[in-house]
Amino acid sequence: MTTPQQVSLDWLTDPADEGHVPADLHPEIPHPARMYDYYLGGKDNFPADREAAERVMAISPMVRISAMANRAFLQRAVRHLAGQGIKQFLDIGTGIPTAGNTHEIAQQVHPDARVAYLDNDPIVLVHSRALLAGASQGTATVVQADLRDPDAILGDPHVRQVLDLGQPVALLLFAVLHFIDESDDPYGLVRRLVDALPSGSYLALSHGTGDFVPAADATKGPAIYRNASAQLTMRTREQVLSFFEGLELEEPGIVTAPLWRPDQPILPTDAETGIWAAVGRKP
Numbered sequence: 655m656t657t658p659q660q661v662s663l664d665w666l667t668d669p670a671d672e673g674h675v676p677a678d679l680h681p682e683i684p685h686p687a688r689m690y691d692y693y694l695g696g697k698d699n700f701p702a703d704r705e706a707a708e709r710v711m712a713i714s715p716m717v718r719i720s721a722m723a724n725r726a727f728l729q730r731a732v733r734h735l736a737g738q739g740i741k742q743f744l745d746i747g748t749g750i751p752t753a754g755n756t757h758e759i760a761q762q763v764h765p766d767a768r769v770a771y772l773d774n775d776p777i778v779l780v781h782s783r784a785l786l787a788g789a790s791q792g793t794a795t796v797v798q799a800d801l802r803d804p805d806a807i808l809g810d811p812h813v814r815q816v817l818d819l820g821q822p823v824a825l826l827l828f829a830v831l832h833f834i835d836e837s838d839d840p841y842g843l844v845r846r847l848v849d850a851l852p853s854g855s856y857l858a859l860s861h862g863t864g865d866f867v868p869a870a871d872a873t874k875g876p877a878i879y880r881n882a883s884a885q886l887t888m889r890t891r892e893q894v895l896s897f898f899e900g901l902e903l904e905e906p907g908i909v910t911a912p913l914w915r916p917d918q919p920i921l922p923t924d925a926e927t928g929i930w931a932a933v934g935r936k937p
């Protein structure tokens with residue numbers, strides 16, 4: 655379980671003067687990154703984010719457990735991948751920094767590990783850049799980019815400066831694909847990214863699912879996100895498995911997040927978590 659870093663938005667905005675909020679942060683619109691930060695107990699969120707997050711928690715009280723289980727899976731997966739010799743990470747939909755970020759975990763194993771962080775939310779960029787100011791120069795970068803434009807990601811000069819796409823890379827898509835609508839062809843987007851990486855690369859992802867809730871309840875969470883800056887699309891186990899077509903799944907295959915190589919004796923249940931998790935290797 656992680657302890658969220660208690661950074662606050664106070665340095666961005668004086669609550670007595672809403673006019674100081676940079677316009678592109680859109681504080682009046684709930685943002686998934688800031689709602690997730692609120693679930694994790696962080697302070698990088700505005701009233702609209704908290705209000706939307708509270709409404710999700712009212713119908714799905716387990717969402718906090720779920721967010722923490724997802725974050726813990728991310729950390730175990732990055733540690734595992736670094737243990738497999740991976741030194742390069744392409745982390746898309748990275749979220750607001752909290753304790754135990756990808757470069758911190760990877761660099762515990764390989765001090766020279768390199769990470770490109772990408773997110774389409776400007777607030778993530780602001781916080782990530784502040785965090786990375788302390789990271790060793792040249793080993794990590796943060797870029798504003800959209801997962802729906804994989805060619806822009808692959809061609810981005812900052813990404814190319816930090817990552818050598820001729821060497822194995824771990825593509826990390828944690829809790830981000832459920833913000834990609836079917837009409838944007840999420841399977842094709844992932845395929846395009848994986849195709850650009852050499853043999854020995856990995857795909858690690860987590861994805862929200864309605865597989866463990868009654869059908870009548872499965873649409874309630876997504877309905878709240880409908881007013882947010884990105885909509886939520888839950889997917890079934892079969893759909894999540896499709897992202898790994900052509901890849902070899904690492905043990906234990908596709909499972910709910912806490913069950914992926916657990917390091918704790920007592921785990922949340924499938925229904926409490928509601929997140930599929932898997933890691934696959936490109937042969």
Ligand SMILES: C[S@@+](CC[C@H](N)C(=O)[O-])C[C@H]1O[C@@H](n2cnc3c(N)ncnc32)[C@H](O)[C@@H]1O
Nearest residue numbers: 687690747748749773774775800801828829833
């Ligand atoms: C729930 S957070 C996950 C954070 C982190 N990956 C984790 O698992 O702890 C989802 C992140 O995906 C980002 N996101 C949503 N849609 C995106 C898109 N189309 N392109 C890039 N990032 C996106 C959000 O801004 C948010 O920071």
